[in-house]
Amino acid sequence: MVMPGELPSVPIELPDPCLATAQVCGRACVWCAVTVNNGEAVDLGEREVTAHGSVTRWFPRSCRPCAYTHLSEASQRHRKECKVCSTRLPWCRTGQALFGAAMRAARPVQR
Ligand SMILES: [Zn+2]
Numbered sequence: 001m002v003m004p005g006e007l008p009s010v011p012i013e014l015p016d017p018c019l020a021t022a023q024v025c026g027r028a029c030v031w032c033a034v035t036v037n038n039g040e041a042v043d044l045g046e047r048e049v050t051a052h053g054s055v056t057r058w059f060p061r062s063c064r065p066c067a068y069t070h071l072s073e074a075s076q077r078h079r080k081e082c083k084v085c086s087t088r089l090p091w092c093r094t095g096q097a098l099f100g101a102a103m104r105a106a107r108p109v110q111r
């Protein structure tokens with residue numbers, strides 16, 4: 001259950017968070033570093049990372065093409081490897097979260 005206003009963390013491996021400031025603040029795609037605006041960005045959920053020896057909050061975001069590529073790949077890989085998701089329904093929380101995030105990334109941008 002996700003509380004209103006709370007971003008679920010998408011269970012996907014992200015590139016090393018020791019990135020440019022724009023990527024740490026979520027102004028740039030975590031994968032390809034393109035600048036993303038609020039309407040187009042895909043939020044990957046807040047997470048805590050250790051950068052330069054201290055724990056920081058990270059709000060990773062990405063552009064839609066990257067998000068869709070990485071999330072659908074992760075979702076397919078997970079469903080093959082996960083004991084729950086590969087054998088029965090419903091999928092585990094991780095499987096559902098990955099699939100849901102891939103679907104969000106696939107949705108056309110609202111203008
Ligand atoms: Zn990108």
Ligand SMILES: [Zn+2]
Pocket residue numbers: 078079082083084085086091092093094095
């Ligand atoms: Zn699973």
